Amino acid sequence: MFGLKDDWSLDVPARYFTLEDYDGGVARWCPGCGDHGVLTAVQRICRDQQIPPERMVNVSGIGCSSRFPHYMATYGFHGLHGRALPVAEGVKSRRPDLDVWVATGDGDNCSIGAGHWLHAMRYNMNMVVMMFDNNIYGLTKKQTSPTTQTGFKTNTHPRGALLPPIDPITSMLGMSNASFIAQTVDWNPVHLHDTLLLAWKHKGLGFVRIMQRCPQYTNQVFSDFQDDPNSLLLMQHDDGVPVDPALDRTFKNRIEHDPSNMAQAIELAGRRDVIPIGLFYCDPTRPCYDDQSRQGLGMSVEDKLAGLEREFDRFAI
Amino acid sequence: MTDAVTQSRAADGAVIVHQHIVEIVSDSGEGAQKAGQSLGAVSAKMGNGVWTVEIIPAEIKPPARSRAGASGIRVRIGDRKITNMGDQADMVVAFNEQVLYGRLNQGAYRPGTVLLIENKWAADPSPEIRAAYAEALAEFKERGLDIYELPLDEECKKHTINPRLGKNMFVLGMLCRIYGRDLQRARDEIAFIFRKKSDKVIALNHTLLQAGFDYCGTALPFRYHITPYDAESAKLVINGNQAAALGMMAAGVELVAMYPITPATSVSHQLGDSFPATGGFLHQAEDEIAAIGFAIGAGFAGRTAATVTSGPGMALKTEFIGLAVMAEIPLIVFNVQRGGPSTGLPTKVEQGDLLGTLFGAMGDTPKIVIAAATISECFHMLIMARRLAEAFRGPVFVLSDTNLATGVTPIPRPQPKAEWLSPPPDQSDWDSSIAAYAWDEATGVSPRPIPGQKGGEYTLTGLAHNSLSKVAYAPEPVQRGLRMRGRKLAALQRTLRPPRIHGDATCCLSAGARPWVPSMKRWTGRARKAAESARSTCASCRPWSPGSRTSSRTSPRWSPSN
Numbered sequence: 001m002f003g004l005k006d007d008w009s010l011d012v013p014a015r016y017f018t019l020e021d022y023d024g025g026v027a028r029w030c031p032g033c034g035d036h037g038v039l040t041a042v043q044r045i046c047r048d049q050q051i052p053p054e055r056m057v058n059v060s061g062i063g064c065s066s067r068f069p070h071y072m073a074t075y076g077f078h079g080l081h082g083r084a085l086p087v088a089e090g091v092k093s094r095r096p097d098l099d100v101w102v103a104t105g106d107g108d109n110c111s112i113g114a115g116h117w118l119h120a121m122r123y124n125m126n127m128v129v130m131m132f133d134n135n136i137y138g139l140t141k142k143q144t145s146p147t148t149q150t151g152f153k154t155n156t157h158p159r160g161a162l163l164p165p166i167d168p169i170t171s172m173l174g175m176s177n178a179s180f181i182a183q184t185v186d187w188n189p190v191h192l193h194d195t196l197l198l199a200w201k202h203k204g205l206g207f208v209r210i211m212q213r214c215p216q217y218t219n220q221v222f223s224d225f226q227d228d229p230n231s232l233l234l235m236q237h238d239d240g241v242p243v244d245p246a247l248d249r250t251f252k253n254r255i256e257h258d259p260s261n262m263a264q265a266i267e268l269a270g271r272r273d274v275i276p277i278g279l280f281y282c283d284p285t286r287p288c289y290d291d292q293s294r295q296g297l298g299m300s301v302e303d304k305l306a307g308l309e310r311e312f313d314r315f316a317i
Numbered sequence: 318m319t320d321a322v323t324q325s326r327a328a329d330g331a332v333i334v335h336q337h338i339v340e341i342v343s344d345s346g347e348g349a350q351k352a353g354q355s356l357g358a359v360s361a362k363m364g365n366g367v368w369t370v371e372i373i374p375a376e377i378k379p380p381a382r383s384r385a386g387a388s389g390i391r392v393r394i395g396d397r398k399i400t401n402m403g404d405q406a407d408m409v410v411a412f413n414e415q416v417l418y419g420r421l422n423q424g425a426y427r428p429g430t431v432l433l434i435e436n437k438w439a440a441d442p443s444p445e446i447r448a449a450y451a452e453a454l455a456e457f458k459e460r461g462l463d464i465y466e467l468p469l470d471e472e473c474k475k476h477t478i479n480p481r482l483g484k485n486m487f488v489l490g491m492l493c494r495i496y497g498r499d500l501q502r503a504r505d506e507i508a509f510i511f512r513k514k515s516d517k518v519i520a521l522n523h524t525l526l527q528a529g530f531d532y533c534g535t536a537l538p539f540r541y542h543i544t545p546y547d548a549e550s551a552k553l554v555i556n557g558n559q560a561a562a563l564g565m566m567a568a569g570v571e572l573v574a575m576y577p578i579t580p581a582t583s584v585s586h587q588l589g590d591s592f593p594a595t596g597g598f599l600h601q602a603e604d605e606i607a608a609i610g611f612a613i614g615a616g617f618a619g620r621t622a623a624t625v626t627s628g629p630g631m632a633l634k635t636e637f638i639g640l641a642v643m644a645e646i647p648l649i650v651f652n653v654q655r656g657g658p659s660t661g662l663p664t665k666v667e668q669g670d671l672l673g674t675l676f677g678a679m680g681d682t683p684k685i686v687i688a689a690a691t692i693s694e695c696f697h698m699l700i701m702a703r704r705l706a707e708a709f710r711g712p713v714f715v716l717s718d719t720n721l722a723t724g725v726t727p728i729p730r731p732q733p734k735a736e737w738l739s740p741p742p743d744q745s746d747w748d749s750s751i752a753a754y755a756w757d758e759a760t761g762v763s764p765r766p767i768p769g770q771k772g773g774e775y776t777l778t779g780l781a782h783n784s785l786s787k788v789a790y791a792p793e794p795v796q797r798g799l800r801m802r803g804r805k806l807a808a809l810q811r812t813l814r815p816p817r818i819h820g821d822a823t824c825c826l827s828a829g830a831r832p833w834v835p836s837m838k839r840w841t842g843r844a845r846k847a848a849e850s851a852r853s854t855c856a857s858c859r860p861w862s863p864g865s866r867t868s869s870r871t872s873p874r875w876s877p878s879n
Binding site for chain 2: 052058059076087089115118303305316
């Protein structure tokens with residue numbers, strides 16, 4: 001909060017932000033919904049990193065999780081179903097100074113917006129993409145989502161979901177130019193916070209799948225994992241999500257995983273006996289599209305007018 | 318459509334005509350377009366009105382001598398401003414008879430159209446080709462074409478071993494003679510076209526040009542004179558899509574997001590090439606929806622952004638268009654219309670998106686729609702569009718079509734102004750007592766907080782919302798939002814000038830796609846007056862918005878008595 005400088009004077013920032021400065025009002029999610037935990041984690045990161053609220057833009061699509069921007073006292077864009085990513089890319093394209101976060105869900109991101117998802121990974125623009133994965137369409141009352149487990153009974157498939165679910169992690173591992181793919185769970189707030197923080201610090205698109213309970217419709221899907229700490233497999237590495245000492249006593253199931261090791265990442269993502277959490281894959285050297293899209297920013301009016309005249313000359317008679 | 322009714326003659330004996338339409342058709346790769354563009358450029362420089370349009374086969378390299386494979390160009394030259402490609406040609410130069418069929422079947426010619434055709438096929442080694450040529454010529458004659466068979470290949474062989482590559486300039490020379498074009502300007506044009514080639518290439522083409530000019534002097538009897546009307550003012554020779562690309566740059570647009578779609582795509586070709594000159598960025602998105610979403614994101618963040626599309630793309634963008642209206646995000650949509658329904662007619666002229674643009678989104682989505690009537694307007698209306706988009710805080714649509722997109726004509730050279738360009742996004746502190754949508758009761762207009770402005774933080778939403786951009790659950794804020802968004806159009810309507818009347822009003826056609834049409838009351842009044850005074854018909858005047866209070870006055874008023 002306050003820094004003590006070499007000359008023993010206090011370094012007091014002109015503006016200091018508390019958690020309240022990011023609080024956009026009472027969240028209207030159900031009690032027990034995993035979304036609350038994500039909101040808290042993000043607000044903590046904002047406070048700890050002192051992100052000015054006016055510099056942050058939270059972009060979302062449609063669904064329970066996409067209400068996220070309304071509960072942040074920053075700039076927000078609650079747009080169309082499945083279309084959060086193109087909007088977020090547009091925001092970032094010519095405003096490198098803005099801190100862009102995307103809140104999207106399993107239906108929003110893996111179904112109606114799936115095409116944008118692939119390309120967003122390839123654009124690799126500098127932003128955090130949080131995919132709230134509760135395995136269900138919640139806001140529209142329990143329809144099958146692309147990540148719903150086969151056989152799970154929903155209102156659109158009362159005899160059980162027909163298809164094998166999409167695995168968002170294996171789908172993205174190997175996607176061209178993808179640079180950061182991580183997974184965490186809402187019921188482990190320390191790990192959730194640390195994963196999101198790492199994604200925020202990463203230069204490029206930090207994709208985080210958050211396994212997240214819907215107390216109304218999919219509580220039982222995650223309850224076994226929630227009850228047994230050993231059902232989580234913590235991937236640890238110096239370049240990965242740091243394992244907080246607070247987790248040492250409870251979460252003993254660990255594996256050493258170098259996030260540059262794609263083959264092992266794919267193998268781990270395929271595990272069904274446990275939920276691997278942490279950083280599957282990271283390549284900080286991948287090119288970012290926003291480094292290209294920002295070109296020409298700040299050109300002077302005189303140069304622009306001269307440039308126009310040069311272009312006119314090509315058609316002049 | 319020849320205007321040579323008077324048969325008056327110029328000093329040199331040439332027949333004076335108001336306008337002529339010339340076509341050059343060939344297999345692709347024979348340079349017909351280069352010859353036609355040169356003829357157009359020379360005519361424009363001499364001060365004539367010109368419109369050129371390329372004839373492009375559907376395939377990239379169709380088989381030679383095929384009926385659907387015509388590649389070429391139409392050049393319409395007049396003694397006044399020309400605004401379209403016209404109807405049937407007065408003169409056509411054909412490099413083979415088969416390609417001519419395709420154009421003939423599309424109604425491009427009339428009885429009396431002069432046909433100058435390569436005659437080498439009459440002596441072709443292949444009996445099939447000889448027979449096909451004879452059969453075709455008999456049919457052309459029957460259809461009334463005025464045929465001149467010319468040994469183009471043979472004449473060119475006197476100067477080059479490969480006449481296929483040089484015939485076009487020979488033809489240019491002929492046409493220069495027929496239309497009294499300034500040969501020195503044609504030489505300059507050739508030197509410009511081949512500026513990246515060797516002097517030898519330029520010299521050969523100059524020789525062929527002269528040979529065609531000389532040959533025509535003895536072989537062909539007709540000469541035409543088309544009086545120039547403006548050889549002085551600075552002009553750009555440009556098509557509507559190129560004009561739109563430069564218009565966006567001049568309007569201060571700094572981001573254009575698009576997805577390839579005919580006939581709009583060439584806007585992006587021009588921007589891809591030229592945009593860096595004004596510091597802009599062209600984003601080719603993964604699809605039409607992402608393209609408009611990207612532009613909307615940039616617009617929300619305070620950057621002037623546009624998207625470019627056509628019919629099917631417009632349909633895909635509809636949901637985002639509704640969002641831009643609802644959440645009041647400035648955006649320019651440049652729509653080069655094509656024919657529908659569905660994939661429809663990608664390369665033909667139709668204003669297939671007019672009604673979809675006006676009424677295509679859900680509910681009451683008042684929006685500003687303007688349509689370019691000329692290539693010059695394709696440039697200038699983008700500057701107007703940006704101003705309207707920012708002043709009235711919403712999407713503005715500029716409609717064009719294939720005629721404007723592909724036609725090339727001289728337009729007055731625009732004089733860009735610094736105030737046309739957009740300023741950088743306002744990042745000064747926002748007075749936090751002012752709501753995100755602090756609607757002015759009289760105009761519906763509200764100032765816009767831009768991300769980065771301290772104190773202006775709000776979450777934009779496509780849901781019905783109150784002035785604080787909070788989701789509205791009660792009827793009153795929903796009604797207020799609707800009223801305020803609609804009121805912006807009422808305010809705009811009061812700023813409009815009456816529309817310009819083109820032509821001499823022997824027939825008055827008014828349509829919803831004309832600029833400034835929102836001033837429907839005045840427009841209909843004036844149109845009706847013009848129509849009545851000319852004792853003609855006033856057809857299909859459409860209201861521009863479902864909320865237009867003048868709609869009852871704008872139904873078709875046609876009756877035989879007036």
